[in-house]
Amino acid sequence: GQQLNQSPQSMFIQEGEDVSMNCTSSSIFNTWLWYKQEPGEGPVLLIALYKAGELTSNGRLTAQFGITRKDSFLNISASIPSDVGIYFCAGDTGGFKTIFGAGTRLFVKA
Amino acid sequence: DAGVIQSPRHEVTEMGQEVTLRCKPISGHNSLFWYRQTMMRGLELLIYFNNNVPIDDSGMPEDRFSAKMPNASFSTLKIQPSEPRDSAVYFCASQFGTEAFFGQGIRLTVV
Numbered sequence: 280g281q282q283l284n285q286s287p288q289s290m291f292i293q294e295g296e297d298v299s300m301n302c303t304s305s306s307i308f309n310t311w312l313w314y315k316q317e318p319g320e321g322p323v324l325l326i327a328l329y330k331a332g333e334l335t336s337n338g339r340l341t342a343q344f345g346i347t348r349k350d351s352f353l354n355i356s357a358s359i360p361s362d363v364g365i366y367f368c369a370g371d372t373g374g375f376k377t378i379f380g381a382g383t384r385l386f387v388k389a
Numbered sequence: 390d391a392g393v394i395q396s397p398r399h400e401v402t403e404m405g406q407e408v409t410l411r412c413k414p415i416s417g418h419n420s421l422f423w424y425r426q427t428m429m430r431g432l433e434l435l436i437y438f439n440n441n442v443p444i445d446d447s448g449m450p451e452d453r454f455s456a457k458m459p460n461a462s463f464s465t466l467k468i469q470p471s472e473p474r475d476s477a478v479y480f481c482a483s484q485f486g487t488e489a490f491f492g493q494g495i496r497l498t499v500v
Contacts, residue, residue, distance in 0.1 A: 310487045321393075321480050321491030322432075329487075367432065371487040376445060377422075381431045 282306075285368050285380030292358055293388050300383045301352040302368035308378075310371040311344050311351035316382070317364045325366075326353070358387050395481050395492035402499055407469040410495050413462055414483030422489065423456055423466050424480040432480075438464065471499045 285302045292298060302311070310329055314322035326337050328344035328351060335342055341354045351370075355362055368380040394413040402408050414421050422437040436446040438458045446456070453472070458464040468475055476498050482489040 312488065314489075319493070321482070321494050322489075323491070324488050327488055369489075376434070376437060377484070377487065377489055379424075379432050379434070 283368055283370055283378055283380035285383055287383055288381070289384040289386070291386045291388065294359060296358055298355040298358055298362070298385060299352060300366060300368075301350060302370070302380050303350040304370060304378075305349065306370070306372065307348045308370035309348075309373045311342070312369040312371070312377070313340075313342050313351070313353045314367040314369060314379075315364045316367065322365075322367055355385075358385075360387050360389050363387050393481055393483050393490055393492035395479075395495050397495060398493065399496045400498070402471055402497070404472055404499055405470045406499075407467065408471045408475075408497060408499075410466040410468075410479050410481075410497070412464045412466070412481030412492060414464065414481070415485075415490055416462065418483035418485040418490070419461075420484040421458060421464050422482045422484065423464070424482065424491075425477045426480060426494070427477045435466070468497075471497075473499045475499050 283302050283304050312327045313325045316322040326342040331348045332346045333344040339356045365382040365384050367382045369377045371377045396411045420439045423435040425433045435448045436456045441458045456466045478494040478496050480494045482491045
């Protein structure tokens with residue numbers, strides 16, 4: 280079935296550093312989404328991308344929809360301790376089902 | 390809107406007991422998803438509904454798991470009988486278009 284390969288699995292960084300994570304797939308997606316899950320909560324949508332090549336920012340977060348429609352990346356600039364959490368990429372093929380990646384666990388040291 | 394509401398937040402039960410997890414989706418959302426999250430397996434899609442109809446239940450691990458959506462504002466996930474390996478956080482999410490909105494999850498512990 281369709282799968283998303285998300286990397287890295289985890290990241291340990293210093294406050295103030297920039298972060299980059301990505302997702303790839305052998306399948307083409309119509310939509311790429313990035314979610315963040317904080318401890319004890321459900322994932323929350325950060326950014327949605329709807330068009331190949333699209334680059335979208337949300338504060339310190341920037342995400343891009345790859346031109347092949349098979350990949351996406353998320354960058355976080357100048358990380359702060361509250362960026363800690365699990366970041367999930369997700370892809371939608373235009374059907375009802377959204378496929379989630381395994382997540383990137385981000386740890387930020389103050 | 391209060392968002393997706395799940396209950397209970399925590400459930401501790403003994404092996405062999407029946408467990409029912411409840412979800413109230415966001416009004417107007419026509420798709421509902423049940424996920425299970427564990428450290429080992431991450432976020433797994435169990436089943437999803439569109440317009441109250443189950444579309445794909447291929448993620449349901451065993452016949453012990455069943456889900457219903459009797460109307461647009463309510464869904465249940467039932468495990469009968471429960472086993473210790475069912476211990477996990479169970480999320481319900483509702484979706485309109487491509488953006489899913491998750492509940493806070495139900496932490497299930499089967500002892």
